[in-house]
Amino acid sequence: MAATGAATVPTPVPALPKAVTVPALLAKRAAGDKIAMLTCYDASFASLMDRCGVEILLIGDSLGMVCAGHDSTLPVTVADMVYHTASVARGNKNALVLADMPFGSYGNPQQAYDSAVQLMRAGAHMVKIEGGAWLADTVRLLVERGIPVCAHIGLTPQFVHQLGGFKVQGKTGEGAERLKNDALALQAAGAAVVLLEAVPAALGREVTEMLSVPTIGIGAGPDCSGQVLVMHDLLGVFPGRKARFVRNFMDGQTSIDAAVMAYVAAVKDGSFPAPEHCF
Ligand SMILES: Nc1nc(=O)c2c([nH]1)NC[C@@H]1CN(c3ccc(C(=O)N[C@@H](CCC(=O)O)C(=O)O)cc3)CN21
Ligand SMILES: CC(C)C(=O)C(=O)O
Ligand SMILES: [Mg+2]
Numbered sequence: 651m652a653a654t655g656a657a658t659v660p661t662p663v664p665a666l667p668k669a670v671t672v673p674a675l676l677a678k679r680a681a682g683d684k685i686a687m688l689t690c691y692d693a694s695f696a697s698l699m700d701r702c703g704v705e706i707l708l709i710g711d712s713l714g715m716v717c718a719g720h721d722s723t724l725p726v727t728v729a730d731m732v733y734h735t736a737s738v739a740r741g742n743k744n745a746l747v748l749a750d751m752p753f754g755s756y757g758n759p760q761q762a763y764d765s766a767v768q769l770m771r772a773g774a775h776m777v778k779i780e781g782g783a784w785l786a787d788t789v790r791l792l793v794e795r796g797i798p799v800c801a802h803i804g805l806t807p808q809f810v811h812q813l814g815g816f817k818v819q820g821k822t823g824e825g826a827e828r829l830k831n832d833a834l835a836l837q838a839a840g841a842a843v844v845l846l847e848a849v850p851a852a853l854g855r856e857v858t859e860m861l862s863v864p865t866i867g868i869g870a871g872p873d874c875s876g877q878v879l880v881m882h883d884l885l886g887v888f889p890g891r892k893a894r895f896v897r898n899f900m901d902g903q904t905s906i907d908a909a910v911m912a913y914v915a916a917v918k919d920g921s922f923p924a925p926e927h928c929f
Contacts, residue, residue: 670705670746672776672798672842672844678875679864686875686917687748687866688884688898688910691717691734695881696741702910704745706866708736708778708878711750712807715890716882723807726752732772739773748800748843749774753808759791766797776779776842780806782832786839793840801836803829805848816893818869818929820849826856833857834867845878846870851928869895871928877917884913895927 678685687706690696691713699707713734714726728751735749749769756762756779776798779785789799804819813819820829830853833844844865846854851871858865860875863876867874879896882888885906886898898910898918916922 666731669744672746674708675746675796675864676862679862680733681869684918684920685866686914687876687878688737688809688913689713689716689878689880691714691881693741696738698907699881700742700745702803702907703914704910706746706878707738707742707750709738709747709749709774710880711752712736712880714752716880716888720890722810724753724810726750726792728752728755728768732768735772735774736768742773746775748776748778751777751779756785756788757789762788763791763795766792770797776800778802778845780808782828783835785914786835789836789839789841793842798842799840800843800845800866801833801841802847803832803836804846807847813929818848818850820853821929826850829853830857830860833861837861837863846874848893848929865890867923869893869927869929872920872923877922879913880906885909894929895923895925897922897924 660710670903685697686704687708688704689710689712690699690707691709696707711723711726714720714723731749731752739747751765755765780802782803792799805816819857820826836844842863844861844863846857846865846867848869855869855873864875864876868878869900883892883896884899886900899913903909903912
């Protein structure tokens, strides 16, 4: 028996990470721990991201653009989302599986419920819908029936034809007020997560401070509770024009695992997003 205790105690084998749950996300928000999320569309990448510590895997309707080659997310169907959600769920162990409700699948609360049930049966743990305070009744109905909801506000790509392009939102006083009002209404209706896309960093911070549920930002500044990127942007394989909030994490790495781990580390230590990624 060695005389000096501390140095001879064997390093414990790290416990397997606990599955990421809705209460676990709330606890991270309360503790100020950053949340790392990525889009994911298949089982192989789900397995890779899960083992690299990504906490939320988003089956984004961006798959219509990055996988299928459309120029918007509008052509994506519930059947497309079910196929990719089931694929991701098979590859995942610990992460929370979040599925986008595609364009046209939540026109009223009952249609939203029917669509969400299909995604939950496919393996989603939470669904995401785009829109503001007008969606409160839909959020309430889903949450009351056991379907956790992420509310997506700011730049909502399903509204591209109304927004006139993929443009930064909440830049005017009126726009910022509307966004804050939407965030509060959606949280009050039961949203477990609020996703902020392409809004000024100061507004991302304000909304995050106003809410008790976590915010996940994409082009919404460093003060959100967590961050998300489209995996093709993180890996530098998307051929289109890249948004200001994108960082290619393959730079300086020699494997996809290393790039994903660098992303998780940069989100956790607050070094991503940097000022050049913010509006
Ligand atoms: N590969 C990819 N990455 C994404 O982040 C993404 C998709 N696809 N498809 C669905 C939506 C579309 N998104 C986009 C696409 C482009 C910009 C963009 O270029 N924004 C300009 C702002 C221009 C302005 O406000 O005038 C930028 O400079 O970042 C932003 C979000 C986000 N989502
Ligand atoms: C960009 C993220 C937030 C998304 O909704 C998607 O990938 O579809
Ligand atoms: Mg989406």
